[in-house]
Amino acid sequence: MNIAVIGGGIAGLVAAWQLSRRHAVTLFERQAVPGFIASSVALNDTPSGLRIDVPLRVFYPGYYPTLTRLYAELGVATDPVDYATTFTDGEGRAYFRWRNARLGAWSLPYVLPQDVASAQGRRIVQGALHFQGRARAALADGGLGAASIGEFVAAERIAPEFVEGLLLPAVATIGTCSREDARAYPAAVIADYAAAGVARQSVRRARDGADAVAAKLMAGITRVQCSAGVVAVWSRRGGGPPPPPPPPPAAEKVVVQRSTGEEAFDHVVFATQANQALTLLVDAAPDETAALAAFRYRALEVMMHSDTALMPARRADWSPVNARVCAEHGHPESTIWINRVQPGLRDAAPLFQTVMPQSLPRDDSIIGHARFERPLVDAGSAGALASLKQLHAQPGRRVWWCGSYAEAGVPLLESAVRSALAVAAQVESCAARSLAGP
Ligand SMILES: Cc1cc2nc3c(=O)[nH]c(=O)nc-3n(C[C@H](O)[C@H](O)[C@H](O)COP(=O)(O)OP(=O)(O)OC[C@H]3O[C@@H](n4cnc5c(N)ncnc54)[C@H](O)[C@@H]3O)c2cc1C
Known part of the structure; x- marks a missing residue:
């Protein structure tokens, strides 16, 4: 079959790579290189012209079984990374810190007496233990139902110092969202994340970065078209919003339109964000739009x-990850000390990656800047996922969707890869059915 995959994030790369084993696949990406690596920054003053992933993506094997298997199959080497974290207030004063003791594949978090010297620090530790116990018990009792994490900690009377000072900032950092978005996360999603052993395993990352992962996947894709933004997709006659799409060339094809022309495919897999797919599919049926x-x-x-002003005020408080939490800002700022996670830069001048900055770094210190969008997870997400699954189960389907938003859990590399492989399997079974005939 002739298949188009729209979007070269990790989901699109994986879907196109998997489907290329047996089909002619064209991957369309609007940026000059696949979106998965489009924001990476090259450091010109290093001898090797080292590139830093933006964002710097890490994973825990326990929560990422599909990604772990994929990297093993591709031969992507991964290394453990120290992701110990300092939490500071708006002035950069540390109020809590946890460190990492690494033992092979294991990584045990611990705190030193000075990390919890304040009453707030001690309440955070007590709250963390209380939360862990209650979440584990609730999971064992048959789950957490539809409660949000905010509702769960209120009902369980978990210490506010832990909730506001650690739990919500941590969820907001993992989900790259605001504190209120984090409060709306389903408690079950967070409990599952915690239960996957993330507190005991080393965080890992691809040794040679996203570039090496993308190169291995691209090598297996029939045709990769970059700087190839899709402007419209349609599969049925009429019914779409204006301007009305021209009629399809054949009843059983899906048309992909770019500024340079149109191509018809047997199947089209959207691997863009859901909101982007919505604007592209001009003849979406009401259930697809909804x-x-x-x-x-x-x-x-x-x-x-390279602006140290975004790090904790005292150099002695610097960790590989530094979260700044204050009431005036609705979201935590997290700054990764790149020298501590990128082996080639250990002795180089300080270099940082700040996510959701509360204040901008000095102009002359800025090396790169990128904008992203992240899916939110809340009570409505489960319904949206169920609707997507129903669409995928419709007979005769030729338009599909995958991406980090399209599977349950925190939207991360794992859900993106899992959804890509699931869609590829469904397209495959359509191909098998059409070969078998009516
Ligand atoms: C700051 C930050 C930190 C993160 N850290 C981690 C982490 O540590 N670990 C982790 O697992 N995950 C992390 N994530 C999440 C992870 O990066 C994403 O879940 C994942 O990359 C999403 O991949 P995707 O393929 O679903 O979507 P995307 O990467 O959004 O891919 C969509 C692609 O579609 C392309 N596209 C859009 N419109 C068109 C069009 N019209 N025509 C052609 N192409 C189009 C886009 O250019 C893009 O390449 C982080 C995310 C952010 C923002």
Whole structure:
């Protein structure tokens, strides 16, 4: 079959790579290189012209079984990374810190007495233990139902110092969202994340970065078209919003339109964000529009820079990850000390990646800047996922959707890869059915 995949994030790369084993696949990406690596920054003053992933993506094998298997199959080497974290107030004063003791694949978090010297620090530790116990018990009792994490901690009377000072900032950092978005996360999603052993395993990342992952996937894709933004997709006659799409060339094809012309495919896989797919599919049926519109996104910025003002005020408090939490800002700022996570830069001048900055780094310290959108997860997400699954189960389907938003859990590399492989399997079974005939 002739298949188009729209979008070269990790989901699109994986869907196109998997489908290329047996079909002619064209991957369309609007940026000059696949979106998965489009925001990486090259450091010109390093001998090797080292590139830094933006954003810097890490994973825990326990929560990422599909990604772990994929990297093993591709031969992507991964290394453990120290992701110990300092939490500071708006002035950069540390109020809590956890460190990492690494033992092979294990990584045990611990705190030193000075990390919890304040009453707030001690309440955070007590709250963390209380939360862990209650979440584990609730999971064992048959789940957490539809409660949000905010509702769960209120009902369980978990210490506010832990909730506001650690739990919500941590969820907002993992989900790259605001504190209120984090409060609306389903408690079950957070409990599952915590239960996957993330507190005991080392965070890992691809040794040679996203570039190496993308190169291995691209090598297996029939045709990769970059700087090839799709402007419209349609599969049926009429019914779409203006301007009305021209009629399809054949009843059983899906048309992909770019500024340079049109091509017809047997199947089209959207691997863009859901909100982007919604604007592209000009003849979406009402159930398709409703399902895609139910996924909501939050915009955010990531800065690469060398401004130490965004780090904890005392150098002794610097960790590989530094979260700044204050009431005036609805979202935590997190700054990764790149020298601590990128082996080639250990002795180089300080270099930072700040996600959701509360204040901008000095102009002359900025090395790169990128904007992203991240799906939100809340009570409505489960319904949206169920609708998407129903669409995918419709007979005769030729338009599909995958991406980090399209599977349950925190929208991360794991859900993106899982959804890509699931859609590829469904397209395959359509191909098998059409070969078998009526
Ligand atoms: C700051 C930050 C930190 C993160 N950290 C981690 C982490 O540590 N670990 C982790 O697992 N995950 C992390 N994530 C999440 C992870 O990066 C995403 O879940 C994942 O990359 C999403 O991949 P995707 O393929 O679903 O979507 P996307 O990467 O959004 O891919 C969509 C693609 O579609 C393309 N596209 C859009 N419109 C068109 C069009 N009209 N025509 C052609 N192409 C189009 C886009 O250019 C893009 O390449 C982080 C995200 C952010 C923002």
